[in-house]
Amino acid sequence: MRIIPAEEFKLSREVEYGTPEQNEAVREIVGAIRTEGDAALLRYTEQHDRVKLDAASLRVTQQEIEAAYEHVDAAFLTAIREAAVNIRVFHEKQKRSSWMDLQPDGTLLGQIIRPLKRVGVYVPGGKAAYPSSVLMNVIPAQVAGVPEIVMVTPPATGGQEGINPYILVAAAEAGVKEMYRVGGAQAIAALAYGTVSIPPVDKICGPGNIYVALAKRAVFGVVDIDSIAGPSEIAVLADDSADPAYVAADLLSQAEHDEMASAILVTPSRRLAEAVAAEVESQLAVLPREQIARQSIDSYGAVLLVKSLEEGIDIINRLAPEHLEVMTEEPMQLLGRIENAGAIFLGAYSSEPVGDYFAGPNHIIPTNGTARFSSPVNVDDFIKKSSLIHYSKEALLKNGEHIITLARHEGLEGHARAIEIRLEKERGN
Structure with missing residues (x-):
């Protein structure tokens, strides 16, 4: 793992938007699903997944879900159930309520909170299957009150x-009752536009490969989406008190996700830097996903040597990492200066996988530096807000002239007259 002075580090982010060929393939798939529905959905499933289905077999049956329980071990079932409780408890604290404010002049202003009606969750099946992501997408939507989750x-x-x-057991434990065996760009298009077999949704969430990401971008506006997620990221801010074995293990926990994942240690300690670099090599040798993790470390991994923790925090705020671990002697003392990070893990025992699987906060977190302006998936992602205005006669008589003035300054005479006609009638002019 390369060790470089912080001043030599060049911050660059390459957002993956796919090749022209990939974009064209997605446009073709989305267009075909929109016009042909199930026929195109089944055709692309056979072409890309090598599975021949008919419309009747798209939906997963209750018998299949029950059979899946016979193939998972008891330890997994216990762990997924306890994790689900923790995730639900955390997200319950994010719930919002509608409100109304009655003014002395009879005006009533407020905000109405309603859940989305129908949400689609995409669960990938590429390099690895992620039952934990099922919980992280489904449970916040349930807490928000979404009645239909597919x-x-x-x-x-x-x-x-x-x-x-x-995956089937995780979905069932989370409460999903509607599941379909379809993936790729064709699944995203089916969720957005609907087919005879799959009714359309209001929002699509969940990770996927480049074709899924491009399809989500293509249907955004027809439906809402969570984000266009990039490769996983971890940054560790550490001083000489950190255990090199812990730091190296946590860097590799993200490097094993994907060849394009990034793992960066920021530290003022050369001793720690050299020890972590050696530990990474040692632990890589026995990691089952060594090839993936090694390519990630070689291409996007680094140890940045800084003059002080304060300089390190400045770099962290520039990086705006998806995951940030603070392994310093007094991590709480630094928390107030950290402005940009998707999730912050404080202390030696708050390893990133604690958040990935069990603690309760959501593990779907902004990547590619977007933690500067966005947040982890949360209950607010599955609600919509309507403003409520009930203006009284007294309030309109009092403020009508101000409204007319603003409307005419914008050249919108129709707006002005909509108010003026009421003022004239009520004043008896």
């Missing part, structure tokens, strides 16, 4: 056997 996942996430049973 899951789509490629038909062979479990290889020749079909859908990975751990």
Whole structure:
């Protein structure tokens, strides 16, 4: 793992928007689903997933879900249930309420909070299956009050056997009752536009490959989406008190996700820098996903040597990492200066996987520096707000001239007259 002085570090972010060929393929798929519906959905499923289905077999049956429970081990079932409780408890604290404010002149102003009606959750089936992501998408939507949550996942996430049973069990435990065996750009288009077999949704969330990401971007506006997620990121801010083995393990916990994942240590300690670099090499040698993690470390990993923790925090705020671990002697003392990070893990025992799986906060977190202006998935992502205005006669008589003035300054005479006609009638002119 390369060790470089902080002043030599060049911050650059390459947002992946796909090749022209990938964009054209997605446009073709989305257009075909929009016009042909199920026929195109089944055709692309056979073409890309090598699974031949008919419309009647798109939906996962209750019998399949029940059978999946026979293929998961008891330890997983216990862990997923306890994690679900923690995630639900955390997100319950994010709930908002509608409100109304009655003014002395009879004006009533307020805000009405309503859940989205129908949400689609995409669960990938590529390099790994992620049952934990099912919980992180579904539970906040449930807490928000979304009445219809539908899951789509490629038909062979479990290889020749079909859908990975751990995904089905996680979805069932989270309360999903509507699941379909379809993936890729065709699944995103089906959720957005609807087919005979799959009714359309109001929002699509969940990670996926480049074709899924491009399809989400293509249908945004027809439906809402969570984000266009980039590769995973971790930054560790550490001083000489940090354990090199812990730091190296946590860097690799993200490097193993994807060859384009980034893992960066920021420290003023050369001793720690050299020890962590050695530990990364040692731990890589026995990591099952060594090839993926090594390419990530070689291409996007680094140890940045800074003059002080204060300089390190400045770099962290520029990076705006998805995950930030603070492994210093007094991590709480630094928290107030950290402005940009998706999730902040404080102390030696707050390893990033604690947040990924079990603690309760959402693990779907902004990437590519977007933590500068966006947030982890939360209950607010699944609600909509309507403003409420009930203006009294007294208030209109009092403020009508101000409204007319502003309207005419914008050249909108129709706006002005809509108020003026009321003032004239009520004043008896």
